[in-house]
Amino acid sequence: MSEPAAPRVYARIAGTGSYLPSKVLTNDDLAKIVDTSDEWIAARTGIRQRHVAAEGETTGDLAFHAAVRALEAAGTDASEIDLIVVGTTTPDLVFPSTACLVQARLGVAGCPAFDVNAACSGFIFALSVAEKFIASGSVKTALVIGSETLTRMVDWSERTTCVLFGDGAGAVVLKADTETGILSTHLHADGAKKELLWNPVGVSVGFKENEKNAGVRINMAGSDVFKYAVKALDGIVEETLEANGIDRHEIDWLIPHQANLRIIEATAKRLDMPMERVIVTVDRHGNTSSGSVPLALDEAVRSGKVERGQLLLLEAFGGGFTWGSALLRY
Known part of the structure; x- marks a missing residue:
């Protein structure tokens, strides 16, 4: 008899x-430093404001604080962590990884810790790796964790x-479960589309000072x-x-990457889902890249919107191009 x-x-x-x-x-603050207006930005993106890291505040700092709150919510001690994966495109250092820096602050040396760079899809990619x-x-x-300090790489004149x-940063604690x-x-x-959304600077590539994109x-x-x-x-x-x-x-909530309200609305329409069942934070957070999905998820959980047993669809699209989804029973 087979087992x-x-x-x-x-x-x-x-x-x-x-x-x-x-x-x-x-x-309105931005309108003071660049030719724009609240009406222009809101009409095209749905964004009204965004958070900006303080001088000396790093991606790792944001990630650590989000991680501590996730561990507290899970009732889990840091010593129980077997793996740390951070999705980010704005790491503190070239190396070591931001995940290693967070690991050190949590005091859990020994378990594997590494970063995943998939731009705005970073958290979904990191979640998928950890799930495997x-x-x-x-x-x-x-x-x-998904954590970013994207304002460090924007051209404030553009x-x-x-x-x-x-x-911003968001984090989740995953636990093995048989139910x-x-x-x-x-x-x-699709790496062939890289120049439609990219940062043309790297350690190996470098950049030329006279180029427009330097x-x-x-x-x-x-x-x-x-x-x-x-x-x-x-x-x-x-x-x-x-x-x-x-x-x-059957999907209870759509929790999308918060890049542009029009993209979010288009995805909701595809699902025949009313916007009342879509978690939207883009108006207050802007595009926080790999931080946006876990930020939106945490807000939805803590506000009581998302409840245990509900079916959630998480999705994101980012530079690379990269895109991904996760379907889960919360």
């Missing part, structure tokens, strides 16, 4: 946490990009990115639903 199949091991979100810098930069570790049985408790980005948790994750990338700056072809993002997110929504054999109306 009964081992039960599937899920990665369940045991706790969430987030952190936003105290400084708030409103659209738990599903394989090699990890019982994982800390996954009104089409400087109005979009903010700083419920992350049902599936789906990841994609410096650590975000360069974006906004309309092209918008069109590609809507199409890619439409596709990944369908892929996620089909993979899990569920109807779109």
Whole structure:
């Protein structure tokens, strides 16, 4: 007689946490330093304000504070952590990783800790990696963080990009569970589109001082990115639903990357989901890249909107291009 199949091991979100810098930069504040207005920004993006890291406040600082809050919410001691994965495109240092820096502050030397760079999809990619570790049985408790200080790489004289980005971090504690948790994750990338949304500076590439794009700056072809993002997110929504054999109306909450309200609305329309069931923070946070999905998730949990047992769809699109989704039972 054959042995009964081992039960599937899920990665369940045991706790969430987030952190936003105290400084708030409103659209009216931006209008004082660049040719723009609150009406212009809000109409095109849905953004009203964003948080900006203080001088000396790093991506690692934000990540650490979010992590502590997630651990507290999960009722988990840092000593229980078996894995730390940080999604970020604005690390404190070239090396060591921001995950290693957070690990040191938590005092949990020994477990693996590393960063994932998938731009705005960073948290979804990091979540997927951690889920695979738990599903394989090699990890019982994982800390996954999305943290960014994007305002450090915006050109404050470029009104089409400087109005979009903010700083912040969100974190989740994942625990192995045989009942419920992350049902599936789906990841994609298309490096051929890199110059539509990129930072043309790197250690190996360097930059030439006389080039227009010199410096650590975000360069974006906004309309092209918008069109590609809507199409890619439409596709990944369908892929996620089909993979899990569920109807779109079974999803309780859509928690999307907070880049642009119009992109969020387009995805909700694809799901035939009223905006009342979509978590929106872009108006107050701006685009915090890999920090946006866990920030929105934590706010939704702490406000009481998201409840245990509900079905959540998380999705994001970012430079690379990268895009991804996670379907989970909270």
